[in-house]
Amino acid sequence: MSVIGAAAVAVQVGGVVAGAPLLCGLMRQVRARLEGRAGAGVGQPWRDLRKLLRKEAVTSLGTGPAFRAAPVLLVATTAVVAALVPLASTATVVSGSSDLIVVVALLALGTVTLALAGLDSGTAFGGMGASREMTLAALVEPTILVSVFALSLPTGSTNLPAIVSGALSDPDRLVSPAGLLATAALAVAVLAETGRLPVDNPSTHLELTMVHEAMVLEYAGPDLALVELGAQMRLTVLLGLLASLFAPWGIATTASAGALAIGLAVCAGKVALLGAVLAAAEVFWAKLRLFRVPELLAGSFLLSLLAVTASYFLSGA
């Protein structure tokens, strides 16, 4: 049990670290092909990371510990989230600690770390990006919390593996009004949290329009590699969480090597599919005016509130 359980944690973290750049490459490739471009290939983000890791570490003058610690903290918090969240298996050695509130707090920690680093860089762009990121985070974190909370009501626990296992044994929950509303709310929150269209444009070069990229403009070399990897891992973990919560089939519920292998393969497939669908959808979207973004996020928060309400009333609890 504990050997397989420990292996499951290692497989999840390793899979997220190795797979995140590939997911990013896949999404860029899908977008490129749909726009009529050849694209750089799925392996390009890995090649970029390798290039950045080989470079000399440079930090700008006047930056302090917040700036230097942020890339490592970002990757570390995301790696812990990847270990906790039930991606390939619900039966891991840490599944008992995989609490919804811990996961959201870890994600928020990563966000705040990066925002502090942006402020620490002392440039106008860093501060501007941090201010925008915090505005968005203040709307996104509650949405994630409340929408997953709506799913936890039928299970009666905020333990994520318990929620996923509960949904597996009673799939009707997923298509209940509460389940659908929570899906929609969480999907929008994931878009905002990972800086995708229509909230942020990850491929822009226009500094003044950036949110996430503006905070990390001062990073270079290995630090930049970590920041990029961290952002890619967050996207992967959040898409994985979305997949596990709303399409839990295939996830390993027992601590056997076979189930774990199937769980990993199914999880990779689901995340790749979700990523490809997101990339394809992004081709048809445009970036919202910054002042319209709170409207979108307030809307998704409302959906999550409705999900909780529906879950409370319709389950007759």
Next chain:
Amino acid sequence: MNRRTEEIGAPELPCQVRKLLDSGQRLALVAAHHDEGAVRVVYLFVSGPPDTRTELHVRLDPDQPSVPTLAHLSFPAGRFEREMRDLHGVVPREHPLPHRLVRHYHWPRGWYPMRPDAGAAPPFGEQEGPYPFLAVEGDGVYEIPVGPVHAGLIEPGHFRFSVVGETIIRLKARLWFVHKGIEKLFEGRDAAGGMRLAERVSGDTAVGHGLAYCLAVEEAYGVEVSEEARRARALVLELERLHNHVADLGALCNDVGHGVLNSHAQRIREQLLRLADATTGHRLLRGAVVPGGARLASVPDPALLARVAVDLGEITDLALGHATVRDRFTGTAALGAQAARDLGCLGYVARASGLSADARFGHPFTTEGRPQVPATQASGDVLARFLVRAEEAQASLELAARLAAELRPGDMTVPLPRRPAGTSGTGIAEGWRGAITTRVELTPDGTLTRVKPVDPSFFNWPALPVALADTIVPDFPLANKSFNLSYAGNDL
């Protein structure tokens, strides 16, 4: 064309200028000349239709050249005066904003590059104090400095935003990082040598600047260009408008994160550049317009132009039909008609704010080369500029097809006479950014002594900060792209 030249004394200048402005003429160009024993300033006023051009010549004392300022009568005049002071040392008396414009603060004091005795550029001198940025003070006001080096392939310009939250309170655009001394380089060339330089004033406006220069030279030489050559010129002028408009329509979509339309717009642009290459032998249409006429290697296929029209129409329809794209364009960076008129805006910037400025109508060089009516919009926002340019691109396609049907490839040039008939000439052409005015002066043996091109960007740059008041910071790149002003053409 109704052309008039008047020699007047400096004291009566403001009174004369007021009369000309009141009669509906606009100040198109101010150029200082260092003659033997005098500094002569030429003010060119134009209006049209009917095509009217009035030159005021003012002679000044070469030791202490100074003119009464016209800044209170015309905003562009105030900028021309500052440019003239920086390059020629002609002092505008009682100018309301007397600090430097063209010359950055590390250029040595007292060195004026356009003077005949200026010599080679001296090493950078001591800073003449810091640049006088106006500091906006108040609770929560902060500054965002951007540039002069930008991400992406953008020309250098420094923008200083004073911002509260995300709202721009004030924007100062500090330009003039690319002074190349083009006006000085023209001196001493012959007509053909000047042409090569004129086509390179602003890389994306080879035909516009080349044509304005040719029209000026031909007026000085007294040459009549054949009607066929005029049509060929109108054709390449529209082809230039077309490839620039198509590129920017796509870029505007890209700036709101709708990249797929940009990919397709760039695909169309590439078709147009290849068409340009086939038509003139140069992708950016250099070498088609020459003093004395025009040369075409081939004539565009009207069927290709019709296909491009359908393709482009689809892109603009998709952009305008997209709720988010339309929302981002609507109401962003609105420039009012009164502001556009006061600042002397030209081209699509003016037409998007309800003015009908278009040199193809006001100063035509052929009766064929223009659409039915100028495309105008009233709202002055990014959407208006997008719509004007989309409409103009379609009109250009129609016009190019009509002109191509009557044209044959070949050399349509009449040779210039050995000696020019006059000593000066002016040319006005509606480049894709707006009306380009060029004035040339030559010696009797045909050597250029002074060429002054004025790009519409010189008039339009001050409109950008005005339009940006109360716009939010993340909308600035979109607003800037919708103006798409030239740095190189502005800073000669």
